Amino acid sequence: MSDTKLAVVTGASTGIGYELARLAVEDGYDLLICADEPAIEHAAEKLRRLGGTVQTMQVDLATLEGTNDFWAAVGDRPVDVFCANAGRALGTAFHEQEWEAIRRLIMLNVVQTTTLLHRMGLRMQAQGQGRILVTGSIGGFVAGPYDAVYNATKAYLDSLCYALHDEWRDSPVTLTCLMPGPTDTPIFTRPDNLLADSPIAKSDNKDDVTVTARAGYDAMMAGEKGVVPGLMNKLIAMFSGVVPQSVLAELHRRGAKPE
Amino acid sequence: MTGGKLAVITGASSGIGLELARCAVADGCEVIICADDAAIAKAEAELRTQGAAVTAVQADLGTPEGVAQLFDVIGARRVDYMMANAGRGKGGAFLDQSEADVNEVLRVNIIGTTDVLHRSVRLMRAQGSGRILITGSIAGWMPGSYHAVYNATKAYVDLLNWAIRNEVNDTDITVTCLMPGPTDTLFFDRAEMLDTPVGRDPDKDDPAMVAREGYAAMLDGRSGVTTGFMNKVQSLVSGLIPDSVLAAMHRKMAKPDGNSDHV
Numbered sequence: 459m460s461d462t463k464l465a466v467v468t469g470a471s472t473g474i475g476y477e478l479a480r481l482a483v484e485d486g487y488d489l490l491i492c493a494d495e496p497a498i499e500h501a502a503e504k505l506r507r508l509g510g511t512v513q514t515m516q517v518d519l520a521t522l523e524g525t526n527d528f529w530a531a532v533g534d535r536p537v538d539v540f541c542a543n544a545g546r547a548l549g550t551a552f553h554e555q556e557w558e559a560i561r562r563l564i565m566l567n568v569v570q571t572t573t574l575l576h577r578m579g580l581r582m583q584a585q586g587q588g589r590i591l592v593t594g595s596i597g598g599f600v601a602g603p604y605d606a607v608y609n610a611t612k613a614y615l616d617s618l619c620y621a622l623h624d625e626w627r628d629s630p631v632t633l634t635c636l637m638p639g640p641t642d643t644p645i646f647t648r649p650d651n652l653l654a655d656s657p658i659a660k661s662d663n664k665d666d667v668t669v670t671a672r673a674g675y676d677a678m679m680a681g682e683k684g685v686v687p688g689l690m691n692k693l694i695a696m697f698s699g700v701v702p703q704s705v706l707a708e709l710h711r712r713g714a715k716p717e
Numbered sequence: 718m719t720g721g722k723l724a725v726i727t728g729a730s731s732g733i734g735l736e737l738a739r740c741a742v743a744d745g746c747e748v749i750i751c752a753d754d755a756a757i758a759k760a761e762a763e764l765r766t767q768g769a770a771v772t773a774v775q776a777d778l779g780t781p782e783g784v785a786q787l788f789d790v791i792g793a794r795r796v797d798y799m800m801a802n803a804g805r806g807k808g809g810a811f812l813d814q815s816e817a818d819v820n821e822v823l824r825v826n827i828i829g830t831t832d833v834l835h836r837s838v839r840l841m842r843a844q845g846s847g848r849i850l851i852t853g854s855i856a857g858w859m860p861g862s863y864h865a866v867y868n869a870t871k872a873y874v875d876l877l878n879w880a881i882r883n884e885v886n887d888t889d890i891t892v893t894c895l896m897p898g899p900t901d902t903l904f905f906d907r908a909e910m911l912d913t914p915v916g917r918d919p920d921k922d923d924p925a926m927v928a929r930e931g932y933a934a935m936l937d938g939r940s941g942v943t944t945g946f947m948n949k950v951q952s953l954v955s956g957l958i959p960d961s962v963l964a965a966m967h968r969k970m971a972k973p974d975g976n977s978d979h980v
Contacts, residue, residue, distance in 0.1 A: 551884050552838060552881050553835070560831060560835060569828075572823065572866065573816060573819075573820075576812065577816075579811065580812055601880040601882075601883060602880045603880045603881075603883040603884045606877055606881055607831065610872075610877040610880065611873065613873055614827070614869040614870060617860045618865055618869035620860035621863075622811055622865055624860065624862040624968055625810055625862050625863060625865060625968070711884075
């Protein structure tokens with residue numbers, strides 16, 4: 459057993475999760491990373507070239523079995539950093555989505571994240587230290603026609619994080635919520651979602667994933683409550699409390715409705 | 718009864734759900750009521766004394782089987798009003814709760830509610846019209862220190878309501894979100910929150926008043942209604958006050974009196 463520290467990152471094959479894992483390796487952490495696709499091995503090869511010890515697991519966290527298998531892989535090791543990042547979007551109108559796809563989205567974004575937060579929270583409280591970063595979204599402030607359940611799951615995560623940040627305010631464990639705006643990652647173009655034809659997927663105005671991940675990582679290390687990277691996103695987050703949800707919903711419809 | 722409207726109310730054995738069923742019966746509706754406890758039979762008997770046609774379904778809507786059971790009873794009938802009201806709370810610090818307790822709240826409030834809404838929107842699109850009332854909560858606008866998972870589920874429900882409402886705005890379906898504040902129901906007892914300031918508060922809202930306002934808002938097709946004066950104030954300021962301050966306010970209301978193992 460080395461004296462290096464362990465960082466655990468879910469959803470780390472691509473996108474924000476991969477970048478968070480990269481920042482942790484550059485910081486000298488050993489890694490346990492997972493994703494539900496073979497690309498996790500390719501990600502691990504790249505990360506190992508940066509000098510880290512990287513353990514991978516290909517696992518479907520949208521199932522309770524997958525979540526339990528992943529927790530078994532964590533074992534009883536101390537965990538210094540946990541990035542609860544795994545999540546998916548779905549796209550299209552609520553009634554046109556298949557129930558099984560909706561159920562899997564909720565299982566992954568809500569149930570799995572909550573379960574691992576609960577287990578990691580207890581582990582870190584017992585250790586007397588630890589840092590947690592949850593990937594929420596500014597989508598949690600805005601009603602999301604044509605991706606209704608996704609935005610609602612992010613509202614859940616944003617709310618949960620702010621509550622736990624308060625509950626743990628005298629605790630040695632920190633919890634930070636990263637609330638990105640639209641970021642240039644594969645989330646819009648996965649074969650199993652229906653966002654590929656939406657204006658937001660085609661927009662070339664999305665945020666740079668390295669900038670988004672860096673903002674989240676730094677906020678976690680500083681123990682901040684939450685971070686909204688990017689000026690436009692900060693404006694949306696600020697106005698979401700002032701502008702009626704009906705207006706925000708209409709804006710979201712324009713971005714997310716398939717053409 | 719022929720020509721009458723059919724209303725379906727979930728979580729109708731007591732509290733706001735039972736009061737919504739009373740509103741529907743007083744309005745001349747036939748009702749299908751659902752809850753996971755045996756008290757649903759008592760509610761059925763009481764509503765029948767008002768002369769209404771009542772069908773009771775005892776089912777746990779936190780399970781796929783429970784939702785299927787309710788919709789099997791509905792069958793191919795036209796549903797005029799769907800009131801998705803079933804919900805659960807669980808007080809105390811997140812890390813003091815068992816994983817099973819946390820999952821119970823997620824199953825009922827998020828998975829069950831979404832399943833019922835998904836089936837209802839499809840059913841009403843097929844029949845061409847209908848009215849949906851969702852019981853969200855003012856808690857959705859306020860991170861819930863010492864009631865964290867519950868408040869987060871209501872943030873989910875409140876935001877889902879607005880998105881679905883927007884998606885159906887070119888149809889004759891309406892979606893209304895009832896966002897009560899603390900209401901005098903069995904909720905706080907079941908959530909084991911009687912030892913908290915909010916649980917003890919004698920000035921909680923009357924569930925009959927809350928249900929009447931929600932029912933009227935649904936008939937008008939309004940987007941949302943917050944009931945009670947203090948709740949209107951709270952939901953108004955929730956966009957202006959940082960979430961961290963709201964969470965600290967919630968701590969004062971919901972933190973149990975005893976010492977918690979997890980600060």
